[in-house]
Amino acid sequence: MRRIGHFLSDAWRLAGPYWRSEERWRARLLLGVVVLLNLSLVGMSVLLSYWNREFFNSLQEKDAEAFWSLLFWWRSTDSGPMPGFVFVAALYILIAVYALYLRQALQIRWRSWLTREVLDRWLADRAYYRVALSDPGTDNPDQRIAEDLRMFVDNTLALGLGLMRSVVTLFSFVIVLWGLSGPLTVLGLDIPGYMVWVALLYALAGTGLAHLIGRSLIRLNFAQQRVEADFRFALVRLRENVEGIALYGGEADEKRGLVERFGALIGNWWAIMVATKRLTFFTAAYSQAAIIFPFIVAAPAFFAGRIPLGGLTQTSGAFSEVQGALSWFVDNYAALTEWRATVLRVTGFLDAIAAARAAVAAGSGIQARPDGGDALVLEGLEVALPDGRVLLREAAARIGAGDSVVIAGASGSGKSTLFRALAGIWPFGHGTVHGPSAGASLFLPQRPYLPLGSLRRALCYPRDAAEFPEAAVQAALADAGLGHLAPRLDTEEAWDRQLSGGEQQRVALARALLLKPAWLFLDEATASLDPEAEARFYTLLKERLPGTALISIAHRPAVAQYHDRALRVQDGRLAEAAA
The missing domain is CATH 3.40.50.300 (P-loop containing nucleotide triphosphate hydrolases)
Incomplete structure (x- = not known):
């Protein structure tokens, strides 16, 4: 837990300054709109779950008027006035498009600010020169600025908004699922909202297993970013020194060096593939089981006639939403490992810059x-x-x-x-x-x-x-x-x-x-x-x-x-x- 807290502190050390910078009001407004649009998508999903129930009930009852009204107009139902699918779908598409567009706008603004900030620190007090001389462990600063900063901003927004949406989805559909599932009697004991507890246990078991199976990806993703940058740097060096290499006839030695670096890249990639294969075996099985699992749990009530077909499909949908929200960690485990590796590389780079500038400020050296x-x-x-x-x-x-x-x-x-x-x-x-x-x-x-x-x-x-x-x-x-x-x-x-x-x-x-x-x-x-x-x-x-x-x-x-x-x-x- 201490390691997680330290990591989150590092992540906030990178993210926090932007939200307190001179762009803070524009950034906060843009983020607020993006959050509102994402919350609207959750609300649309809740609305669609009720629409879905009424639509399948109309099919079960062979009610053609209700069927066509629910598709193209609106209808008064037990759940209240229900708009037609074409209106719901059009609004959903509009919100989804602008949620993505404005999130990308925020990404590019944040990345632009962060890149300028890091460049200012790197070039100030000739820190770039001192780091190159005295800190060989801080490899490939070009890759850390051009690639790692982009990945940090993209993953931070994607994972942060995804987590927020999962939390809101969880609370929204827990209420729906609680009302739909009813009590379950086990050994004479009534368990209210039993499907909520089943979804919670299912997700917790999946989260724990995913971490055990995939935790090696954290180290491997960190190493992959380094070896990719090393290989690219060697190719750039060859391009910049073509004449000297040609004069020496050093092609064979250059090839040996490139093949060696590429071999390290491929070796680490194979390790990532093996770890990902193990994780994918689990997550794919977990996801496939989640499709049919709610039907199995709700089937006894349906066959007993306590819920109609629409109720069954709404129950299944609500269960899937709750289970999906609770499984956010499982679904995003690979992205989380990549994000953590990126944070470690960027904070390590900034720490090296800070140390170099501190040495200058302290008056050490000439x-x-x-x-x-x-x-x-x-x-x-x-x-x-x-x-x-x-x-x-x-x-x-x-x-x-x-x-x-x-x-x-x-x-x-x-x-x-x-x-x-x-x-x-x-x-x-x-x-x-x-x-x-x-x-x-x-x-x-x-x-x-x-x-x-x-x-x-x-x-x-x-x-x-x-x-x-x-x-x-x-x-x-x-x-x-x-x-x-x-x-x-x-x-x-x-x-x-x-x-x-x-x-x-x-x-x-x-x-x-x-x-x-x-x-x-x-x-x-x-x-x-x-x-x-x-x-x-x-x-x-x-x-x-x-x-x-x-x-x-x-x-x-x-x-x-x-x-x-x-x-x-x-x-x-x-x-x-x-x-």
Whole structure:
């Protein structure tokens, strides 16, 4: 019971904020209308049970006038004025259609709000970066945002409304069934409303057995979502690295990896199939028995002449409604296990995000302080890897505005990790980096990031392309040696696959010329260019951005000639070196 309470608390932790958000009044109104329509459907079912009784009684009595009136008009009956079936059916269809339509409208509004909320948390304080580095157990955040959030909203509404409807149906038809079933004498003891008790015992027995048979599905559904996401991620990785795989001739190894991941998916799916087969054997038998069971229980009264044919069919229908409402858990067991797995995955993801942001708020790790001063200052900086291995100890340096500095060192010495620390995104270690104000710096890594969309957007990233005049964009493109791409500036392509490594670095360099940052950091940002192109680029930077501080991390000794100072990372220390 404690586990159920904890799980429901997690589910409410996900659901509750939406109903208290800025959309709460619209959401509550929409939910209220959906609830009202669902309750109306229950009321229509009660009405149809009485209509059904009168209709079958007219057949038993061979009353043609009553038969046709009950179909196409209305008739005064012992149960009161009874509308014709065509009117009842038309109203039922109208209510059912809008109950579904408005529920779907609520689903998409809720999902939209929840997705924006989770994206805000994931991107705030660079939590996405810290989670990726330090919490490998939080797999496939893309799947958790795109798929798990959708499943959570859909299942929460479907199961919640279904449960509410079952509860209302139960109370509505218990009253009907109680009045129809009469007492049953067992060992001289009269049991009033005996069919209600029979339905209750039938449903309780089914619920207990369903849980015993199907409880393994909770664990299996959780695992299935993970292995499905792992397989999809591997396929995306292959698509994003087609050239490297082709150059290495790595098809066989890629196939082995994909087959292995797909094998895990299929293995877990087979386990789900076996568990579902066992559960379906029971639920199918349970449902089939429920069709005939009420007739068996009510047959003695019918054959004794105490109830007519219409009474028998109404009794059977009422019993089925009561039994069906009580069997909600049995009927929805598989959906409940899927819902629980989804809640666990989403709450686990949000907990990882919260932990990452809490670490930032607590000031743990390297402290990046964009003070807005005229210098970049490193104080007692220690840079480590996620496993705790220290790359750089007690680093101290000062780089003034407009300075030109190259940082060199052997491969693996920690230069690129220092680059991330200077950017304020590397959390592992301690010490302080005082730097320029936010927005004054531009960091160009060795592998440029080209966002989805047009080439113009890639050039202007992360600023809005509308901020830059056409002439400035064209000039930056031409200066970077990509003038031939000018006609395709507004073409939307997967530019990270359309352009070579050198061309991608040229796009990033054009970005620097266009954005004109006060501080420009480059980590092997010209490594894919030939020496002549590299020299031309640094010359352009000096000419076009004369007041920009330039900090380059490079392996090539030739890069040093374009800088006034040199720092070297060696043996875990950062020290001045000859430029």
